[in-house]
Amino acid sequence: MVLLEFIIGVSLVSLLVAGLLVRWIMARDAGSPRMREIADAIRQGAEAYLRRQYRTISVIVVVFAAIFAVVLRDPTNGLLGPQTAVAFIVGALASSLAGYVAMYISVRSNVRTANASLTGLDPALKVAFRGGMVFGLSVVSMSLLGISGLFLAYGADPAKTPSLIIGFGFGASFAALFAQLGGGIYTKAADMSADLVGKVEVGIPEDDPRNPAVVADLVGDNVGDIAGRGADLFESITGENLGAMILGAGLAVLLSRSAGSIVNYDLTNWVLFPLVARAFGLLAAIVGMFFVRARGKEDPFKSLTRGLIVTAVLAMLGFLGTSIWLLGAANINLFFAALTGIIAALLITWITDYYTSYTKKPVRSISEAARSGAAPGITTGISVGMESTGLFVLVIAGAILISYVLGGGLDALRPLVNPGILTPNPTDPNYTGLLATANLVKAKVGLGIYSTAIATMGMLSVTPFVLAMDGFGPITDNAAGIVEMSGTPEGVRDITDLMDSAGNTTKALTKGYGVASAALSAFLLFSAFLEVAGLSDTGINLAHPSVFVGAMVGAMLVFVFSALAIKAVGNTAAKMIQEVRRQFREIKGIMEGTTKPDYSRAVDISTRAALRNMIVPSLLVVLTPIIVGLVLGAEAVGGLLMIGTVTGIMVALFMNNGGGAMDNAKKYVEAGNLGGKGSPTHAATVIGDTVGDPLKDTAGPSLHVVVKLLNTITLSLAPLFALFLLKLLTG
């Protein structure tokens, strides 16, 4: 098991590096007493929120785990229930820990970034980015450690163990949904109430210390954008790794039937390949990190891009080496599949930038339309968001088809032309020959699908670095807030503004990267589900009425979940708005700056409301596929899964890009165009931005998790759906 040792070793090294980075960051100066005071308030608020959130989640996790332990049964494995329950709990714990670590470092990096910006751009950039790097390294290495640990604990049989540890992925997605949704509700409700009462009603600037909601707003960045995203990405990586391992294990049967004639095949290598490739990605990111430094007054985004390029090149070299080492030089095509994946990632980033950057036509068309009023601006924003699905789908579709053919060759296309080729008729005189062809074609199809999984792995090989860029955004955002609130001189604000603007760009691009990986991995996870549910030969037949019904329910689930998520933001914001208004009214001296507002009460109200409002939408997503599976069976769930996933990706794209475009349409006006700040056009774009906020920061990102959760739920519970109601009815 030299591979497992390698994976675990690299993960531990990465955690060590993360620990050293934490020490390095903590050794920086945390600034003036005023800065520390603000940072402490943010830290306390974020910690209090996460503590309560994890308490709520843990109750739900334990209840579900207990049910799974009892009801999951498999004739060949009496331990399936308890094993899944344990993996589920470990997954939920690991995901929560990932979120906690992310929050831990971000509430400490923010103030140090703020203080470092007093001395210059380079020190500030380094603190913020290394804070993000702690986040990136620990999320990825904890996922690898959890999977390898359970793999060892559950027998380390490459053919069977992968499907036993799916519970780990399910637990991770389960906890991540609550974390991302709860955090998303919190951050947007706080943001909206701070803006609406502070900026609009009372007329004080952004991040003004007189605003009672300002600390809650900064806490929101940490619990939503950091802890929520941390849990989200932890479950993404985990789900995709597990799915790829299951496909690798499924190849065993297919390739053995075709008499080993196709490839030099070592099952363990193929099953563990995704994890080894990930380990190389960690090493590449650690090296890439050292290339992130500000050369003079260089745009921080440029420094980050330099590091990303170094990481990507190294990761691809690592991929090339790993694939020759583990899969054999004859399968070099699989490396090209990985390359396809990373090229697709680049194209998606470019498309996201095109639709959401204010230097491009779509965002400008929103600002232009807003000259006639808020409504035309919003209508145009909706249209831009919807249109952005077009090129995205073309790129993902291309990546899937190309990598499929790279892995399986033209033979893998033959079942499309002649479905009968897979099931020869035993009465045919030439049955033996036909059967051999059928087995060969099946093996090629399996290789093709494994190859699409490799493309996903290729796209994901730079994840640790992308995560670090993702964490960079909210840390600099917080730092800018702390600088503003502590009344630091003007020149410093220039540096934080520069970093903040780079952070906004990275945030938009990494969101695009996130949906792209979700879309590409949807096919991977769906294939894994068919494998686990024993449907990989017959497939899911859309012509069954129950499958059609499952499909409709899947699409509907995405819309109803989004509706509830948006409503939750509205309800929570309404509570906050009342509180902020009350403080301005009842606490004398706030506006004069002689009395401090009661920040902690605002934080407390946000916390309670966000937690209460996250429960119903999350349970809806968890329970619906279970109910459909129990009533209509595994094939109907397959329909739900597939259509829910595809619809979820489209709606998430629409919301992320539409919301992002409307945000930047406002920024374009604020940059002095079309009348600038204070003009009627500006007022119109502000309304558009507020409409887009819950779409792009709550519902959209939560849908990324929903898409993955649907897959891990159905993967874990597939054995349950074999005993469904219709089966009992028809005897």
Place this chain on the structure above:
Amino acid sequence: MVLLEFIIGVSLVSLLVAGLLVRWIMARDAGSPRMREIADAIRQGAEAYLRRQYRTISVIVVVFAAIFAVVLRDPTNGLLGPQTAVAFIVGALASSLAGYVAMYISVRSNVRTANASLTGLDPALKVAFRGGMVFGLSVVSMSLLGISGLFLAYGADPAKTPSLIIGFGFGASFAALFAQLGGGIYTKAADMSADLVGKVEVGIPEDDPRNPAVVADLVGDNVGDIAGRGADLFESITGENLGAMILGAGLAVLLSRSAGSIVNYDLTNWVLFPLVARAFGLLAAIVGMFFVRARGKEDPFKSLTRGLIVTAVLAMLGFLGTSIWLLGAANINLFFAALTGIIAALLITWITDYYTSYTKKPVRSISEAARSGAAPGITTGISVGMESTGLFVLVIAGAILISYVLGGGLDALRPLVNPGILTPNPTDPNYTGLLATANLVKAKVGLGIYSTAIATMGMLSVTPFVLAMDGFGPITDNAAGIVEMSGTPEGVRDITDLMDSAGNTTKALTKGYGVASAALSAFLLFSAFLEVAGLSDTGINLAHPSVFVGAMVGAMLVFVFSALAIKAVGNTAAKMIQEVRRQFREIKGIMEGTTKPDYSRAVDISTRAALRNMIVPSLLVVLTPIIVGLVLGAEAVGGLLMIGTVTGIMVALFMNNGGGAMDNAKKYVEAGNLGGKGSPTHAATVIGDTVGDPLKDTAGPSLHVVVKLLNTITLSLAPLFALFLLKLLTG
């Protein structure tokens, strides 16, 4: 062929009744010279628009027909290409004629309704409703005549002819898409510019004759809500009839294999059943019409409902009789399937009312949220629209499953439990017995699917009456405008307002009915596609990468089409706004009422812009499935079709209900609540209404057509997709 004679006879009688109604309407007084003058301007504008629209459509239709004539080939039928091309042209002509007839009568009923309202409610109600009835009767009977005519012309073979005449449905959908989209763009662009410049910038009331866009706005009601809807519903009815006939024909093979043991089966009866049931629906509507009269000052909506109930009861009696007559008393379950369909229609109407009426919670929550500003109102509106998909899907899912089991019994569920049951292994010692079971189960499955088609027919049995209610809305809307513009006394305005409000309610409810029938018939049409493409045994397998890609493209198509449709409204409105502003600026004396604005120039600009902007989105919808079919084959198109349909229904529901709810949230405030007209809350809801307008009146209704068009395209071109690129590649 007594059945065909019956169908054709009833259709001709209905056309005769429609003709008598036209004579009756034309015999009413067309009012004062001022009224006639306005009505003439509307009539001329509408006729000019339709003339140009049909010219544009006819060029495109001829080009496509020529291509189909050449490329469509079938080894067993050398005439397939020309036959499809002719049916395609006839379908497009008939759909356009339906739109023209609808417009013809509405621009004549509007002014007569206006004048009749001077003498009382009952005369006005009768003119408006009978105008709608002309529309309802002629649309349905022309569809029946077209189908029966082509059925006779193409050989009248119940087993083969239905699939030869799909081209008729394709032509109808094709022309309808252009008509609905073009009309939808026209009406919303005119409406937005009239409101924005007239009401907001210049401050004159709705329908004020000083507004240069006011005539274009009234023309829009006729070309969008009347002619567009006429073409839309013509293609709906046609597509659903053809789909049900194909399923009936498909039963022939299945039932014959099961040795006739299941039912007393006469193929012609089963194939023509949907048309006969429709003919009874026509008769029921004619009787129901006489129950529509105003008793004193009774709410007109009540009078309409009374007529609808009479029609529904009669239609169900007709259905009961027809099913015993044609399908045999042993198949009485199929009548209960029809009953399921009509109950589902009632539930959907109730759900639509719940989500869009301002007496209910959802709309009030939008108005409440708008108290904090336009953005919270719009966010809540989006959330209401998305949430409305939930109950809708549950009802449709229930109707499909219940009617499926009613038709096929529990046996029809067995393939879900044991997919292998349909393909017994020839080497099994008990092969003969297993084969008999397989054939029995296949026949039961076929009956189950036919039964879901019957449920659709049940839902659609009241279509002629619903269409009349649908036409009632825009006619009264126009009448109210004419009364306002001709300066008629206050008391009269009360009567038209009463009717206008009833018209708004019927419009919302019939839209819900439209989507419900689209959803239910989606499954029907999809099953028909599998039948025609020879995929009904193997089904569509979502696990093929090409099917997954097709599915993603289908979902994306819905979003990109919606984006382009919304953008088209914006572009057209921008042109109109410039023109209206120019007229106010350059023509002296408009505001004083001394000079008349140049209405016809505004009409002309709307016409040109709407026509130019309808082309790209429509061609996108037509060409995408063709390209996917040519490159990836029929199975991938099946994925596109299914996911495109499901996603299209969800997005249409979201847009229709969200837009409708935001419209009524404004009306709730205008009724004097939360501050009433002129308050900031009112201003906020006006913005929300404007955002919702292009969603609910352009993109949403066009999506109904898109959903059906995707089905008829793929049905018609299925033979083409057999020669796809991948097949050529793999040899």
